[in-house]
Amino acid sequence: xxxxxxxxxxxxxxxxxxxxxxxxxxxxxxxxxxxxxxxxxxxxxxxxxxxxxxxxxxxxxxxxxxxxxxxxxxxxxxxxxxxxxxxxxxxxxxxxxxxxxxxxxxxxxxxxxxxxxxxxxxxxxxxxxxxxxxxxxxxxxxxxxxxxxxxxxxxxxxxxxxxxxxxxxxxxxxxxxxxxxxxxxxxxxxxxxxxxxxxxxxxxxxxxxxxxxxxxxxxxxxxxxxxxxxxxxxxxxxxxxxxxxxxxxxxxxxxxxxxxxxxxxxxxxxxxxxxxxxxxxxxxxxxxxxxxxxxxxxxxxxxxxxxxxxxxxxxxxxxxxxxxxxxxxxxxxxxxxxxxxxxxxxxxxxxxxxxxxxxxxxxxxxxxxxxxxxxxxxxxxxxxxxxxxxxxxxxxxxxxxxxxxxxxxxxxxxxxxxxxxxxxxxxxxxxxxxxxxxxxxxxxxxxxxxxxxxxxxxxxxxxxxxxxxxxxxxxxxxxxxxxxxxxxxxxxxxxxxxxxxxxxxxxxxxxxx
Amino acid sequence: xxxxxxxxxxxxxxxxxxxxxxxxxxxxxxxxxxxxxxxxxxxxxxxxxxxxxxxxxxxxxxxxxxxxxxxxxxxxxxxxxxxxxxxxxxxxxxxxxxxxxxxxxxxxxxxxxxxxxxxxxxxxxxxxxxxxxxxxxxxxxxxxxxxxxxxxxxxxxxxxxxxxxxxxxxxxxxxxxxxxxxxxxxxxxxxxxxxxxxxxxxxxxxxxxxxxxxxxxxxxxxxxxxxxxxxxxxxxxxxxxxxxxxxxxxxxxxxxxxxxxxxxxxxxxxxxxxxxxxxxxxxxxxxxxxxxxxxxxxxxxxxxxxxxxxxxxx
Numbered sequence: 006x007x008x009x010x011x012x013x014x015x016x017x018x019x020x021x022x023x024x025x026x027x028x029x030x031x032x033x034x035x036x037x038x039x040x041x042x043x044x045x046x047x048x049x050x051x052x053x054x055x056x057x058x059x060x061x062x063x064x065x066x067x068x069x070x071x072x073x074x075x076x077x078x079x080x081x082x083x084x085x086x087x088x089x090x091x092x093x094x095x096x097x098x099x100x101x102x103x104x105x106x107x108x109x110x111x112x113x114x115x116x117x118x119x120x121x122x123x124x125x126x127x128x129x130x131x132x133x134x135x136x137x138x139x140x141x142x143x144x145x146x147x148x149x150x151x152x153x154x155x156x157x158x159x160x161x162x163x164x165x166x167x168x169x170x171x172x173x174x175x176x177x178x179x180x181x182x183x184x185x186x187x188x189x190x191x192x193x194x195x196x197x198x199x200x201x202x203x204x205x206x207x208x209x210x211x212x213x214x215x216x217x218x219x220x221x222x223x224x225x226x227x228x229x230x231x232x233x234x235x236x237x238x239x240x241x242x243x244x245x246x247x248x249x250x251x252x253x254x255x256x257x258x259x260x261x262x263x264x265x266x267x268x269x270x271x272x273x274x275x276x277x278x279x280x281x282x283x284x285x286x287x288x289x290x291x292x293x294x295x296x297x298x299x300x301x302x303x304x305x306x307x308x309x310x311x312x313x314x315x316x317x318x319x320x321x322x323x324x325x326x327x328x329x330x331x332x333x334x335x336x337x338x339x340x341x342x343x344x345x346x347x348x349x350x351x352x353x354x355x356x357x358x359x360x361x362x363x364x365x366x367x368x369x370x371x372x373x374x375x376x377x378x379x380x381x382x383x384x385x386x387x388x389x390x391x392x393x394x395x396x397x398x399x400x401x402x403x404x405x406x407x408x409x410x411x412x413x414x415x416x417x418x419x420x421x422x423x424x425x426x427x428x429x430x431x432x433x434x435x436x437x438x439x440x441x442x443x444x445x446x447x448x449x450x451x452x453x454x455x456x457x458x459x460x461x462x463x464x465x466x467x468x469x470x471x472x473x474x475x476x477x478x479x480x481x482x483x484x485x486x487x488x489x490x491x492x493x494x495x496x497x498x499x500x501x502x503x504x505x506x507x508x509x510x511x512x513x514x515x516x517x518x
Numbered sequence: 519x520x521x522x523x524x525x526x527x528x529x530x531x532x533x534x535x536x537x538x539x540x541x542x543x544x545x546x547x548x549x550x551x552x553x554x555x556x557x558x559x560x561x562x563x564x565x566x567x568x569x570x571x572x573x574x575x576x577x578x579x580x581x582x583x584x585x586x587x588x589x590x591x592x593x594x595x596x597x598x599x600x601x602x603x604x605x606x607x608x609x610x611x612x613x614x615x616x617x618x619x620x621x622x623x624x625x626x627x628x629x630x631x632x633x634x635x636x637x638x639x640x641x642x643x644x645x646x647x648x649x650x651x652x653x654x655x656x657x658x659x660x661x662x663x664x665x666x667x668x669x670x671x672x673x674x675x676x677x678x679x680x681x682x683x684x685x686x687x688x689x690x691x692x693x694x695x696x697x698x699x700x701x702x703x704x705x706x707x708x709x710x711x712x713x714x715x716x717x718x719x720x721x722x723x724x725x726x727x728x729x730x731x732x733x734x735x736x737x738x739x740x741x742x743x744x745x746x747x748x749x750x751x752x753x754x755x756x757x758x759x760x761x762x763x764x765x766x767x768x769x770x771x772x773x774x775x776x777x778x779x780x781x782x783x784x785x786x787x788x789x790x791x792x793x794x795x796x797x798x799x800x801x802x803x804x805x806x807x808x809x810x811x812x813x814x815x816x817x818x819x820x821x822x823x824x825x826x827x828x829x830x831x832x
Binding site: 062081082083084085086087092094096098099100101102103107108110111112113114115116117118119120121162 | 687688690692693695696700702703704705706707708709818820821
């Protein structure tokens with residue numbers, strides 16, 4: 006990075022309020038040619054708001070933006086694009102039923118020219134995708150693409166317009182590690198071609214890997230701007246979190262009796278997703294079992310069996326020593342199984358229901374939330390209020406539709422909902438996906454507290470750091486097979502990674518104790 | 519046997535094309551609205567208003583094509599009302615649409631009474647006359663069916679081609695389709711979703727009104743109450759039947775019209791001796807429902823149909 010490079014973008018004292026909330030409080034920073042600036046901050050710190058102002062989707066209450074020395078008119082995406090600013094949104098803005106090419110050329114020519122020049126556009130897209138290592142076939146429907154490929158289309162949309170400044174909002178949140186590496190290669194290529202990049206993230210290791218400079222936001226304020234070479238992860242985390250960001254302490258586990266035991270359980274393959282291949286697993290009181298593995302290797306069928314959604318075709322399940330004959334979600338809940346589902350939006354909550362309704366979603370039948378077929382709203386509301394207070398769910402009140410909550414607060418409500426029932430078994434499927442560090446530490450401490458109360462916990466996660474930090478026992482799942490049990494600190498991340506890639510299973514030790 | 523005779527007669531196919539023409543206009547109109555993401559249930563009322571406006575313009579002395587233009591303009595005004603309420607204000611498209619239908623229908627009947635307070639039977643106008651296309655109209659069967667129609671019918675077929683080309687071959691059509699698939703994608707490319715959607719609804723409503731005007735200016739030569747008679751609702755189904763594609767929608771309109779033309783003729787055959795005529799009246803609708811069930815399973819609904827878009831909303 007050339008430190009004398011010209012400034013291409015300058016934000017001056019940007020302030021934006023939503024009602025009482027000050028989302029951006031007089032934020033100023035600048036970007037030089039060929040530079041990657043990481044915009045770091047927790048969820049709700051104001052990063053996306055700031056970039057939406059830059060890209061003309063919101064209008065700032067005060068402050069100004071200059072691009073290449075010219076003031077940028079506020080609230081006008083077209084002006085931002087014309088000035089050479091492109092944005093890759095966190096939630097992709099693509100039309101699924103249209104082709105890659107159509108998505109890219111949309112709006113790039115005046116609406117009133119008589120025809121689309123499809124062939125010229127296709128050639129240019131091919132040329133760009135070669136230059137920037139963005140493999141894509143222009144005539145494929147976007148709906149058929151993987152998440153990583155869709156992101157490439159988003160980047161191509163910006164490059165096709167010859168943008169000079171590229172904003173990426175949490176680009177790695179949806180990518181696999183391999184796809185993240187590909188993205189970084191593309192970004193380096195873009196820098197080599199003279200672009201400047203603003204990279205929004207709350208993942209510290211990525212910020213350290215890709216950026217030249219880090220700008221940190223906290224509660225809408227700019228709290229620091231440092232060269233990446235002059236800082237480290239700990240310092241950045243401290244800046245981002247304010248009060249220190251220590252993960253919870255972990256006391257040694259006192260393991261009790263087995264509660265839920267799966268023996269030689271198999272399920273059929275579904276499409277290309279492997280089913281379980283004769284898995285045996287015992288969830289014991291006071292113990293966290295971590296299930297490591299790349300998503301789609303059998304985690305879903307296993308979670309469905311533990312959560313009562315499916316009954317296995319072969320093999321047996323026993324609960325507290327008794328073999329289960331009938332197994333439904335309601336049976337599972339009745340038997341003290343708490344479920345934190347993988348997708349809190351789709352299966353964890355009903356987004357237009359309010360917090361009260363969501364809080365009683367699993368237990369509205371019978372006492373204490375209904376009697377004689379009538380719901381007891383008073384008790385239900387008290388329960389919701391109780392969760393809100395105890396689990397620090399930031400919200401206007403129990404009557405708020407849950408879709409208005411941030412991911413972290415939604416997850417806290419789910420956590421409260423299941424843990425307040427004093428569960429014996431907790432199924433935590435990707436419990437911290439998409440949450441910021443503060444919320445992650447909170448969820449982890451609650452899971453540990455449940456363990457110390459004597460609950461058996463099955464933690465399913467793609468994040469190996471999380472598995473290693475929390476689990477008393479680690480199993481790796483790959484292609485529907487379960488590795489032997491590894492004790493805490495027995496295996497290094499690299500060794501677990503080898504199991505995750507599917508090696509080691511063919512040695513005949515696949516059945517765990 | 520008698521049915522085969524009917525199907526092989528030029529007059530049957532000519533009637534089918536004639537019956538299809540108003541449906542083609544209105545179906546195209548609805549299709550444009552829905553492709554941009556707005557369901558326009560004002561269609562039935564806008565057709566009534568168009569039928570009256572075109573006829574009234576000609577009755578008061580303008581030329582036929584000015585009459586068509588007047589009908590279109592009136593339709594576009596109702597489209598402006600509909601789109602103002604549904605697009606920038608984001609109101610329920612169902613409620614607004616039905617409201618526009620009620621308003622347009624009642625306002626038309628009111629205007630009719632104001633314009634012609636004394637008459638018992640509505641006056642006739644000199645409607646569009648069939649215009650034989652040289653050479654083509656001499657082709658056996660096909661000629662009289664397709665090429666001895668009124669210019670208003672030819673316009674319907676030309677419009678299918680034009681709408682198809684605009685939707686699939688121009689930047690404007692791309693923007694309209696994208697607005698119906700994911701308005702956020704349109705906004706992110708610096709275009710105005712509001713302008714595109716309102717424009718589509720206004721133009722689409724203009725086409726609906728032309729469909730209504732066809733009834734009073736080409737199919738018949740006068741205006742009656744209830745003359746639109748549910749054709750607007752049929753067009754909404756035809757859009758689904760056509761999987762939101764102009765060519766397929768044209769096919770659906772002709773198919774429905776053929777059923778309709780067929781049932782009138784079957785009523786005059788020996789079959790009618792044993793079967794009550796109501797059964798024949800039902801036939802086009804029943805066959806349409808069956809066709810709809812079969813076709814709509816693979817239909818491609820615009821993903822953002824009936825989803826309002828507000829800039830800057832999370």
